[in-house]
Amino acid sequence: MYDSNLVIGGKEFSSRLIVGTGKYSSNEAMKQAHEESGAQMVTVAIRRVSLPGSGESILDHIDTSRYTLLPNTAGCYTADEAIRTAYLAREAGLGDLVKLEVIGDSRTLFPDVQGLLEATKTLAKDGFVVMPYTNDDPVMAKRLEEAGAAVVMPLGAPIGSGLGIRNPYNIKIILETVSIPVIVDAGVGTASDAAIAMELGCDGVLMNTAIAAARDPAAMARAMKLAVEAGRLAFKAGRMPKKLYATASSPLEGVPDWTS
Amino acid sequence: MNVTVNGKPMELEPGTTVEGLLVLLGVPRQYTAVAVNRDITPKSQYAALKLGEGDRVEIVRPMGGGS
Numbered sequence: 001m002y003d004s005n006l007v008i009g010g011k012e013f014s015s016r017l018i019v020g021t022g023k024y025s026s027n028e029a030m031k032q033a034h035e036e037s038g039a040q041m042v043t044v045a046i047r048r049v050s051l052p053g054s055g056e057s058i059l060d061h062i063d064t065s066r067y068t069l070l071p072n073t074a075g076c077y078t079a080d081e082a083i084r085t086a087y088l089a090r091e092a093g094l095g096d097l098v099k100l101e102v103i104g105d106s107r108t109l110f111p112d113v114q115g116l117l118e119a120t121k122t123l124a125k126d127g128f129v130v131m132p133y134t135n136d137d138p139v140m141a142k143r144l145e146e147a148g149a150a151v152v153m154p155l156g157a158p159i160g161s162g163l164g165i166r167n168p169y170n171i172k173i174i175l176e177t178v179s180i181p182v183i184v185d186a187g188v189g190t191a192s193d194a195a196i197a198m199e200l201g202c203d204g205v206l207m208n209t210a211i212a213a214a215r216d217p218a219a220m221a222r223a224m225k226l227a228v229e230a231g232r233l234a235f236k237a238g239r240m241p242k243k244l245y246a247t248a249s250s251p252l253e254g255v256p257d258w259t260s
Numbered sequence: 261m262n263v264t265v266n267g268k269p270m271e272l273e274p275g276t277t278v279e280g281l282l283v284l285l286g287v288p289r290q291y292t293a294v295a296v297n298r299d300i301t302p303k304s305q306y307a308a309l310k311l312g313e314g315d316r317v318e319i320v321r322p323m324g325g326g327s
Binding site for chain 1: 266
């Protein structure tokens with residue numbers, strides 16, 4: 001069945017699942033999970049090299065001819081930190097894509113929306129393809145679009161919480177509010193969460209912990225691939241309406257008379 | 261001269277360039293970025309930029325991470 005590709009920053013992706021590279025028990029586990037997920041884009045963090053260098057790098061285990069690397073600004077609590085990190089990532093040769101995170105609180109890892117907006121404006125103006133991790137507030141999503149974000153990425157639930165899509169109604173409103181792609185980022189715990197996001201009409205789902213922390217990451221990665229595809233298909237198929245009362249699926253006439 | 265590299269003190273020969281530091285530490289150029297005193301050093305400047313006393317250098321690369 002034909003579906004258009006997900007287009008971000010001029011690049012086309014047939015997979016609507018983006019995965020991470022963190023928390024895996026081993027590089028081998030990560031590679032297998034990536035393979036099973038069918039993802040074409042994987043997120044990476046920008047961190048100090050352990051010195052002296054020439055140690056093993058995560059990049060030794062990612063085929064960069066197959067996967068687009070998406071640098072994030074994880075760990076940044078101010079716009080300034082996030083902006084500098086984005087510039088570092090670009091200078092490192094990771095291109096113009098940036099998964100922008102400006103964190104407001106270390107326990108919930110909810111975004112600092114003021115800092116996020118500021119960083120989005122600055123980076124978008126300088127040619128970055130900004131993909132901001134944000135909350136599920138449609139007003140905020142609109143502001144980010146106006147600030148030049150290429151996509152908007154509302155959280156389903158706190159990063160790493162696995163609580164699923166906590167406010168599907170807000171996500172639905174965001175979909176009606178912005179015209180840029182909407183990708184749920186954070187909080188997905190299992191396959192049905194990803195399917196729900198796609199059934200709402202989201203353009204993609206980004207997850208890390210849901211796969212990396214599963215008992216069998218490769219199997220969960222495959223489940224997520226199928227869930228994203230199933231949810232997308234269901235959305236495009238146009239679901240039946242919900243009703244309060246029953247409507248029989250079999251005809252009411254022609255029922256045999258068994259009274260004596 | 262004394263500099264700080266990735267948060268740790270280091271002693272370098274005066275006149276060491278960013279390029280020289282990377283070679284000394286065995287850090288590959290590809291997918292690497294460097295900032296000196298919070299300013300990003302363009303790759304084209306690695307061989308030209310000489311480090312000075314008290315400079316704070318950050319050498320970063322992509323690492324595993326989700327959010």
